[in-house]
Amino acid sequence: MVKARVRKKGHKVFIPKFPTPKGESLESWLKILNNYKEYINKDTVIIGHSKGGLFLLRLLERLNHPIYASFLVSASIGIRPYKFYELNHKFAHGYDFDWKLIKANSNIFFAYHSNNDPYTCLDNGKTIAKNLDINLILIPNAGHFNEKSGYLKFEKLLQDIEKL
Secondary structure (H helix, E strand, O other), rough: OOHHHHHHHHOOOOOOOOOOOOOOOHHHHHHHHHHHHHHOOOOOEEEEEEEHHHHHHHHHHHOOOOOEEEEEEEOOOOOOEEHHHHHHHHOOOOOOOOHHHHHOEEEEEEEEOOOOOEEEEEHHHHHHHHHOOOOOOOOOOOOOOHHHOOOOOHHHHHHHHOOO
C-alpha cells in the first residue's frame, strides 16, 4: 500500500530484501543496502519498521551525509519489556546510540508507536522521540503496525510522506 501510493506520486521506491532470520546481522544488512548507495542522498526518505527502525538508526550513525527524512515505526532501542531484546542487541551491537550523529544525518524525523505493541514497549518510541527532539506520533491500538495486528493501512504515514 505505502509502496504503491508513493510510486504513484512519481518517486522511486526500493524495498531491499534483508536476510532474516538466517544470515541476519547488521553487517549483512549494510552490505545489501550498499547496492542502493547511489540512491542514498540529500533527497532520500527511508522508512524503518521494527528492526528496520533499529537498522535505520545504525545506518544514520554511519552515513557521511544527511538524508532528507527518516520514518521510524515501532522501532526499538532496547528498552524493556522488549520481546526480542537479546536477538536485536546482538544485531545492533548493543543499544548505545550516537544521537548527535543520528540527528545530523537526517533533516526530518518522524517516530510512530502504538500503545499496545506486543513486541516493543511504548517507552522505546517515547525515548526515540525525546532523543531526536520530536513529538512521538501515537497511533492507538495499532499493535506492531503489521497484518498480524490487523493494521493493513497506515494513512498517517502516507499523509506525512505526502507533506514532505
